[in-house]
Amino acid sequence: MRSAGVHRLEAARRIGVNIRTAQDWDLGIRHVSNKRIRPDGRVIDYTSGMTTLLPAVPAALEQPISNRYLSLSERETIRDMIAAGSSLRTISTALRRAPSTISREIARNTVPVHGYLPYAAHRAAAARRPRPKNRKLQTTPRLRAYVTSKLRIRWSPEQISRTLVKTYPDDQEMRVTHETIYQALYLQGRGGLRREVAATLRTGRSRRKPQNTGEARRPRFADEMVMISDRPAEVDDRAVPGHWEGDLITGTLNQSAIGTLVERTTRYVMLLHLPHDHTAESVRDALVTTMGSLPEHLRGSLTWDQGAEMAAHKSFKIATDIDVYFCDPASPWQRGSNENTNGLLRQYFPKGTDLSVYGPEDLEHVAQELNARPRKTLDWDTPAERLRDLIQST
CATH class of the missing domain: 3.30.420.10 (Ribonuclease H-like superfamily/Ribonuclease H)
Known part of the structure; x- marks a missing residue:
């Protein structure tokens, strides 16, 4: 019916399904045992809240996911225009994308020997998309141990982050932003860091909140003050x-x-x-x-x-x-x-x-x-x- 030009709402009414189900069908999303399987291979499980990735198949890769993401055909265009010597701004104009989008795409997915390969780039992008991701403090024991040791002697997360750069100037593995440390401490279940370590923070709070201002004071002594x-x-x-x-x-x-x-x-x-x-x-x-x-x-x-x-x-x-x-x-x-x-x-x-x-x-x-x-x-x-x-x- 959709191929014959029937409106989605009318088609859904004729066969007796919800409009949301018809919309998923239009997007190529399948429903299996309380799971939604997207065309790019992502599986969203509403029981556990987890998103996983099925082995990619060429047909799923070729189908556009959303206008937010670069499609395979756009990545092929990027490869062809790079080979023709086009600038980043020329490519972005041709694809109607921001120059920064094209710049990041090429920087992330260019390999040393073969350069930019559209199919490899598309597979890599699909693999990066599933959530939740493992956090760096969970996957790097040496970094986690360093951060924990400094928190125990009451260093702030930003002090830790900056000192890592000075202490390990050539080791990119020993890098973490102060915001990542704060999230590991404050966000339950994401962590990485044991909850009692949060008590070493200066505020001692379990979550962030703004500080209050103090009340005005009046002069309390007779000797003249120099302001x-x-x-x-x-x-x-x-x-x-x-x-x-x-x-x-x-x-x-x-x-x-x-x-x-x-x-x-x-x-x-x-x-x-x-x-x-x-x-x-x-x-x-x-x-x-x-x-x-x-x-x-x-x-x-x-x-x-x-x-x-x-x-x-x-x-x-x-x-x-x-x-x-x-x-x-x-x-x-x-x-x-x-x-x-x-x-x-x-x-x-x-x-x-x-x-x-x-x-x-x-x-x-x-x-x-x-x-x-x-x-x-x-x-x-x-x-x-x-x-x-x-x-x-x-």
């Missing part, structure tokens, strides 16, 4: 080392705290031990002790938020001769390096825990581990390496 808008330009562009950002991370019910300091140029981290409380006097004394031990050229300035713990900022400046600048209310991005570091520290000091149980040795160990991590913003050097080079060159 961040008055900070010299050399501090803003990170061109000159020795300028620091600081903050506190607090424990259960804000009863305990650890002070954090980050050098803006090298991202080097130092932690302040506050064993008893985090009053303005305790924070001032810890800052004087820690920053007073730095070389003169690394004591440029300190940028803090308007927390009550910095009420003694004037006496700190007198004791150390270090200028103190304050961020605007509800503007944590003005201390971006420090905010990022505080997030990293929550891997070691989770929210809602008692921070007073950690001694100076514990804080030093955590700081050393953070300073040994490669950083994207440092072109994948570590803060310790950058600080070492800075001290040696001075």
Whole structure:
């Protein structure tokens, strides 16, 4: 009836089948035991949700699958036009395809000896199409072991991805994008990586979600503040080392705290031990002790938020001769390096825990581990390496 020009809907009505079934018949799709077998050999099993590929036969290969994909006749045209010396844009114009489509097709399916072969290219494309595919972290044990080991010492997926390129510059097998690692951790059943490894991520979340912004703070002390808008330009562009950002991370019910300091140029981290409380006097004394031990050229300035713990900022400046600048209310991005570091520290000091149980040795160990991590913003050097080079060159 279709060959005689009968409309599909009318033909389906006459023989008593659903219009969807008639549409599948028009496309050459067969239904067998809750499976749909497509002309290109793909078998879609609706019971398991799996797609597999039957051995290809010439008749199935020759039938176009969809306008989205290159057909065998188009691949033959590509071969003929390549032999005639046509450019990629000439081929794309003739086939009404994007030049990038033709470029990728030739790059993927050209073999060293025989060049571009249309039938081989068509078979290779059909073989690549079935889903789901095995992920690289499942099929490459050596890569999987490397990624797992770095996750266990709290490296981020992007740190792992970038360091692989530096560590194995000539080994293409040891390559994985940070997004692949995130998907292996977050997507149940796709993985590759054991679910408990996800707990080593900084957020500790089982799925992604956007961060919330903080609430505005009001000034809490009488001594006049020097605002961040008055900070010299050399501090803003990170061109000159020795300028620091600081903050506190607090424990259960804000009863305990650890002070954090980050050098803006090298991202080097130092932690302040506050064993008893985090009053303005305790924070001032810890800052004087820690920053007073730095070389003169690394004591440029300190940028803090308007927390009550910095009420003694004037006496700190007198004791150390270090200028103190304050961020605007509800503007944590003005201390971006420090905010990022505080997030990293929550891997070691989770929210809602008692921070007073950690001694100076514990804080030093955590700081050393953070300073040994490669950083994207440092072109994948570590803060310790950058600080070492800075001290040696001075």
